[in-house]
Every structure is written in C-alpha cells, then in structure tokens.
Amino acid sequence: MSSPATSLSTDPASGTRDFLPEDMVVRHRVFDTIREVFESHGFDPLDTPAFERLDVLTGKYGEEGDQLIFKILKRGEQEATGEADLALRYDLTVPLARVVARYGSQLVTPFKRYHIAPVWRADRPGHGRFREFFQCDVDIVGSDSLVADASVIATATDALDRLGLGGFRVQLNSRKALRGLIAAYGVDEAREADTLIALDKLDKVGVDGVVAELAERGIPSAAIEALGADLSGDDLHGAVRERLEGTEAGRAGLAEVDRILALLGGEVAGGTVAWSPVLARGLSYYTGPVWEFVHDDLDATIAAGGRYDGLVGMFTGTDLPAVGSSLGIERILLLLAEQDQAATGPDVVVTIMDDDGATDAMEMAQEVRTAGFSADLWVGTGKFGKQLKYADRRDARVAVIAGAREREAGTVAVKHLASGDQATIDRTALVSHLTDLLG
Amino acid sequence: MSSPATSLSTDPASGTRDFLPEDMVVRHRVFDTIREVFESHGFDPLDTPAFERLDVLTGKYGEEGDQLIFKILKRGEQEATGEADLALRYDLTVPLARVVARYGSQLVTPFKRYHIAPVWRADRPGHGRFREFFQCDVDIVGSDSLVADASVIATATDALDRLGLGGFRVQLNSRKALRGLIAAYGVDEAREADTLIALDKLDKVGVDGVVAELAERGIPSAAIEALGADLSGDDLHGAVRERLEGTEAGRAGLAEVDRILALLGGEVAGGTVAWSPVLARGLSYYTGPVWEFVHDDLDATIAAGGRYDGLVGMFTGTDLPAVGSSLGIERILLLLAEQDQAATGPDVVVTIMDDDGATDAMEMAQEVRTAGFSADLWVGTGKFGKQLKYADRRDARVAVIAGAREREAGTVAVKHLASGDQATIDRTALVSHLTDLLG
Secondary structure, rough: OOOOOOHHOEEEEEEOOOEEEHHHHHOOOOHHHHHHHHOOOOEEEEEEOOEEEEEHHHOOOOHHHHHOOEEEEOOOOHHHOEEEEEOOOOOOOOHHHHHHHHHHOOOOOOOOEEEHHHHHHOOOOOOOOEEEEEEEEEEOOOOOHHHHHHHHHHHHHHHHHHHOOOOOEEEEEEEHHHHHHHHHHOOHHHHHHHHHHOOOOHHHHHHHHHHHHHHHHOOOOHHHHHHHHHHOOOOOOHHHHHHHOOOHHHHHHHHHHHHHHHHHHOOEEOOOEEEOOOOHHHHHOOOOEEEEEEEEEOOEEEEEEOOOOHHHHHHOOOOEEEEEEOOOOHHHHHHHHHOOOHHHHHHHHOOOOOOOHHHHHHHHHHHHHOOOEEEEEEOOOOOOOOOOHHHHHHHOEEEEEHHHHHHHHHHEEEEEEOOOOEEEEEEEHHHHHHHHHOO | OOOHHHHOOOOOOOOOOOOOOHHHHHHHHHHHHHHHHHHHOOOOEEOOOEEEEHHOOOOOHHHHHHOOOOOEEEOOOHHHHOOEEEEEEOOOOHHHHHHHHHHHHOOOOOOOEEEEEEOOOOOOOOEOOOOOOEEEEEEEOOOOOOHHHHHHHHHHHHHHHHHOOOOOOEEEHHHHHHHHHHOOOOOOOHHHHHHHHHHHHHHHHHHHHHHHHHHHOOOHHHHHHHHHHHHHOOOOOHHHHHOOOOOHHHHHHHHHHHHHHHEEEEEEOOOOEEOOOOOOOOOOOOOOOOEEEEEOOOOOOEEEEOOOOOHHHHOOEEEEEEEEEEEOOOHHHHHHHOOOOOOOOOOOEEOOOOOOHHHHHHHHHHHHHHHHOOOOOOOOOOHHHHHHHHHHOOOEEEEEEEEEHHHHHHHEEEEEOOOEEEEEHHHHHHHHHHHHOOO
C-alpha cells in the first residue's frame, strides 16, 4: 500500500452490511427453516451467478430499473474504454427466465424451484433499504393450473408459520377481476393502470383518499361516484361481486379467486385467506391471481406474489405460464432479529490452565463433540479469569477445567456458567456428566 | 427489449456456472456438513458484502492480483467517467481484516470465525478454474498460541472426515524451519523465496528437478550439493532436523512443528499428520506453521493453511496474530459430485386425477408433510401417465393416487415407484401406511 493504512475507511461499502456472528445465527436459522419447508413442498433449489452479461439484464426493469443496475467494467486492455460488459443480478426472476430458456427439457416440468440469494440495486441507501439485499422466491414454471397458484401460496404460508410469523391475512385477488371491475364501472381500458394505482392505496388512504386520487388522475366522475359508493357501503365484497358478474373478465377473475380459496380450504397454516376485491399489487407484469400476506400486529406485508404468464418466456419469445411467491426476507429477518432471544453460544468451552494440559484439553473437546455437543477450546493466552470471561462472552453453557491438580488426580472440573455450580468429577465421566447436565 | 429476444445467449457469463437442482443438492449437503463441524469446534459464521470499496482491495494481492479484480462502474451521472469505485470481493481474508479493524473489541477475542462464500477473479476460465468460485475459510485472529494452529488443523480434519474424504495426509512444516534450513545450507537470506519455490516442487519434479531449478535460479552450488544429498538420502527427516538444530530459526521452527504434532497426538480424524521438511506453500505471507492436506487416492490437495501474523493488521497498521485453514471447496465439490449417488427427490408425489380431487390432494400432501415427509404435489395439467413420469423424473419414492372411485370409497392408492407395488388403503390410514413404507 502506498497510502497510510489508517486513511482507509473500514466500513462496508455504502448500502451494504457486514453480518457478524450474532446476525448470522438468525440468518442461518431463517434460511434453513425456509429451505426445509420449501423442499418439503417439492421445490428444488437453484442458484445462478452473481453477475450476468449486461445485455441479459438491460431493458428488463424499465428505465428506472436500468439506472439501478451495478455494471462491471471490462477488464485488461479494455478497462480503459470505461465500458461495462457484465452486471450484478438485479432480481431472481430474469435469471430464472434465462435458466428456463437455457436448459429447457433438461428441467423437470412443471419446474418448481426456489432461490434464496442476494441481489444488488444502486438505490439510495436508507432506513431498511440496502444496495445488497436478499430475495427469497418460490416459483412454478410451466403450469397454468390454479393448483400451482394455490401451491405457492400454501408453501409461503407454511414457511411463515414455521418461522413463528403466524397471524397474517392472505389477501387474494385476480388481475382479471380487476380488469372486469374497471370495465364494470365504465372506466376506459387505457386508464386501467391509473385506476389500479389509486385503488391499491385503499388500506392506506381510505375511501376519500382513493376518490380524491381518482379525480386527480382524471377518471370520469360517474365511475368515481359508483366506485366510492361501493367502497364505503356495508357490503363491499357483495357489491363488487355483483358488478364483476356482469363482465367476462370479472367472471373469469372471480372464478380464479373462488377456485384458489376452495383449494386452500379457506384457512391456511398460520393465517387466513380471503378475497380482497381491490388488491392490485403494484407490478405491471401480473396476469392472473395476485396476493399479499399482511401481518397486522407487525404492520407489515411479509410476502406477496402472483401469476405472471408473460415474463419467463422473455428469452425464448414464447409465453410460458409462471406463478410465484416472494417472501419479504429482509423485513422478516429484521422482525425475527428483534424477537430472537435464543442462546447461540457453544455448549462447552474447554479451558487450558497450562501448556502441559493443552493436549488433553484438545482431546476432551473432541470427546465432547463426538457425543454431539459443540465444544469451543480456549486458544488464546491468558489466565483462568480471562478464559472464564471468554466463555461468558461466547454465551457458553459450561466450562470444563483441568489444571495440574485435576490431571494428577484423574479428575476434571465442570462449571455450569449460568448457575455458577461447579463439580469435580472423574475424567472418564466427562461425557456422561455433560450429557446429564446439558440434556 | 429493442433487439429480438432470440439473439441473446442464455449461457451464464463466461467462467460462471448455473447450479441446477441436482448440483444444489450436493452443494447444500457439503456446506451444511462443514458449517455443522465448524460450529461444533466453536467457530462462528461471518459474512461480508459481495463488493468492497475499490481502495479496500487494491494493492492487497500484488500487481497480478490487481489485474484480476472485477471493478464496478460508478453510477448515475458519474457512469460516463468510465471510472470504478467498487470491486467484487477477491478473497475472504481482506474482508476479515477489514471486519477486525472495523468492529474491534465488539468481537470476542480470540476471534474464531468461518466464512463460506463466493469470490470473483477475472482469471482466464479453464478446466476447473472459474471466475466465480467459493472459498471456505476457518481462521482464528488474536492468538499466538500454537493451540490455535492445532485447532484450525483439527477443525479442517474433522470437516473432511465428515464429508467422507478421510484418507489424507496432513503435511506440516514451519516457515521458521524453512528460514533455518536456508541458513543452514548457506543460502543468502535474499534468495529465500527462490529456494523455497524450487523446494516446494519436490513432490512433483523429484530431487533432480529441484536441483536443476535451484541451479537455474543461481543458488550457490555448494548449497545445492548439500541439499541434493540430504533430499536423496535415506533419512531426509533426520538429516534436515540435524541441520535445523544448528540455527536459531531452525530450532524455533522445529519446536513449532513438534508442539503441534504433540497437540494433535500424531493422528487426526480421517488421516495422519507428520512433519514435511520441505513443504513451503506458495504464498509469501505465511510467518509460522504451514500445512497441506494431500489426498493420494484422489491425487489432490484438499485443504491448506498456516499462520500469517502480518496480514490481518493491514487496516490498523499493527500486527495481529492470525492462523487459518482453507478447504479446497470447489475441488471437494467436484470430487463429491462424482461420488454422490444418494436419492434426492421428494418422498411422495401426490397426483391429481381430476379437478374435484385437487382440494383433497392438497390436504393429503399437507398431512404427509406434517408427518415429517416431503410431499410434492402435481401442479401441472395432464393425464395420469404424465404424472407418473413426473414422479419418476423427480426421483420420488412413492406416488399417492386418488381418483373419483377411490374418493367415493374413502380410499387412496399408494404406489411404491421402485418396486411398482401398489396398495389401496383406507384414506384415513395414509400417514401410517407411508410411515411403514418409508420408515
């Protein structure tokens, strides 16, 4: 290094995070649980490279998205051109589309995959918004059966329940129902997006807010009046259902919703599922059922998804039916990190009182591991007090101590760190004693 | 997209790989096993961002290494400058050094961490050489006790053994012993690197090859003669030990080796450990003990490591003792992918014979999952034959079948796919029947 070492910042790059051991324990536990549930539902893991060729990504995320792609400079002689040829993964859906196009019939169809991995976006970092963050997607490609939609809902449901995040409401709707709704109120098809954006805010801004926004967006006043009346009436579901039954798209959407509700039996592990007549979901690519998992206690949307039959075929030029659920994994990790109080340290720390005891300490640690416990070994230099402090900071449950006196007597001392109780036992009884103590 | 979709290659970027489900099963199994072993030895997980600020990485890997760093273009208005401000992680050691400098006393000392993660190098892709590949490091920072060295050896040993890669030899030496050796043969200190590079090739090129290379590198002929005689003598270990005992560095190095051998008890899980008098390890930053895990049957070095007391302090400007083992995880994954024959599919595939049976099929799948089995559900459209073919391609063990006839009779058919045996049982007995069948 030519510059003095101390002039360098040691913070992680802006918008990224270091995950220290206490963070990683929660992250591993969450990822492991999700993996287990996804696999128990018959989904297979997939992973793709962190970067793609730039042309694979550009044009897939709209103009705004393109601006947020991290681009990688060409290398070697071409570095001086200042041009990029690679880019960091922006989501997990474009890589899925590429994989489906690339491997085709080598994949079992319907292709059920999950993918839990970081993506990178050059967004302005902010509270809870990062430039490197994980996505957690479960998707089915190659089936237009609504059993697929119900399956990805049930899979997300099960995962959230197993994570201890039960108590959510699954709000279910269909893009087709929304199209029917727009038509039923006499809104022009071209104004569908405007209308849906306003409607989607009902939970946040209330009926008056929606009505005001619709007017601002220039929706005809007759339509706004009818909509406003239905939204503030006693029976929103009944009123909207009646209107939907008057249009073809509306009937098709209702049928999708009713079928999925029937398949799920109306109730799901950890929550309820019900039709939500005005749920739209922001993204434009959805083509059929859409849903959000809302957790009122936590005031958060913790999962969402839908059917997007036009997207995965982007590299083959043919439409390919696809449906998926995304867990809001970063939000989930934050919620669980706050809740998580479980001990994370090793079961045992084996201390070393003097050089002569080190070989036996290594042996004891290995015996303890072979019995199925985790055993940390003191590898530093320093007196007993320092070692006990280390065991304490590591959140260990037990310290094993063998000084010269114990070795001579063929014994070992076992200290239970929470209670402070200490017992001197026969060296040969170490494993059985720990098994009793640690359960 | 402005260009036709079909003009795009769907291959992963050069030097990178897609990991399809069959690859991922092996990778997950290997990573999970390693994690479990590392944690049982008291090592904590750490993760750092995929990219660092460019100035954190440059100058750390020599001129050649700097050329291989993937640099990330500035964004927004600054993109046009063609300059980079970020770069993809090149190894896991510089991030460790940054973390140690950044979080200091927030970390428990000695700091025992493992890190399993991808790194990126713009190397020319080739057989078994990738631009995105995983590293798997276990390190202890903040201890100069040789118990730390022995611990990282024992940890790597245990992990390899648990992966079924027993049968290796741990070759152990010390950089101090090598310095003593050079001195003992009368080679100038300034020629140490040249001499070690030549010596390190003994296994590959034999004594004559080493002697020829030493001559080529201009090492004095008296030294070459003495070295050649020792290398081809009956008792290499004895001859070198005698020479080492004549120098201070040599005695210090021998003491390190002997102490680690004593701590490990001469034998380790899955292999043997012995002094290897001419093992040097290529990297220049090692300062004390060094080792390699050589697997003769597999003709591969599957792990390596050593003590590097001068490196981790790079950001603080103070030396900080550190020692670590690296598993050759990509090589290990290749070896195990070849060996791995274990079934990977779901326990059960629940078929759907008609729309009316779909809700019950979903329920059955969930019952089976609750009982602890994995249950895939047919989510496609298509006749029974197609569904059985799917179950077969998924490597499922059992298919559960309920058509209109079964539903009416309150029964369900269970087909064992390997044997072809099929039994029709009471619907209520499904879980107990599967428990008997699948164990």
